[in-house]
Amino acid sequence: CQRPDAKYLGDGIRDQFNFRVALGRMSEMGYGMMFGSDVQKDFFLKRIKGRGYVDVGTSVISEFYTPLVPKGYDFLEEIKKLSNSRQSTQATCEAEVAGVD
Numbered sequence: 668c669q670r671p672d673a674k675y676l677g678d679g680i681r682d683q684f685n686f687r688v689a690l691g692r693m694s695e696m697g698y699g700m701m702f703g704s705d706v707q708k709d710f711f712l713k714r715i716k717g718r719g720y721v722d723v724g725t726s727v728i729s730e731f732y733t734p735l736v737p738k739g740y741d742f743l744e745e746i747k748k749l750s751n752s753r754q755s756t757q758a759t760c761e762a763e764v765a766g767v768d
Contacts, residue, residue: 685724700730
């Protein structure tokens with residue numbers, strides 16, 4: 668079920684969902700069913716993959732983007748590479764400063 672209307676979600680039950688996410692391009696009616704028809708928000712129909720709107724229970728609707736992560740991508744390996752690169756750069760800068768003094 669991907670429809671957030673009362674036919675599938677009984678009266679009042681939608682009020683219990685504190686984390687709401689709308690992915691992709693929805694109609695104005697769809698956004699109204701998801702976030703409430705009284706919301707004063709301009710929703711933009713952009714053709715961008717990984718884009719949507721979210722309300723984390725604060726009644727503030729925010730636009731967000733998620734990256735497309737390739738299969739097999741190793742986040743920990745990339746973090747390790749970045750860390751090593753920064754450490755190397757910092758060591759080079761410290762050596763240059765030490766040589767100047």
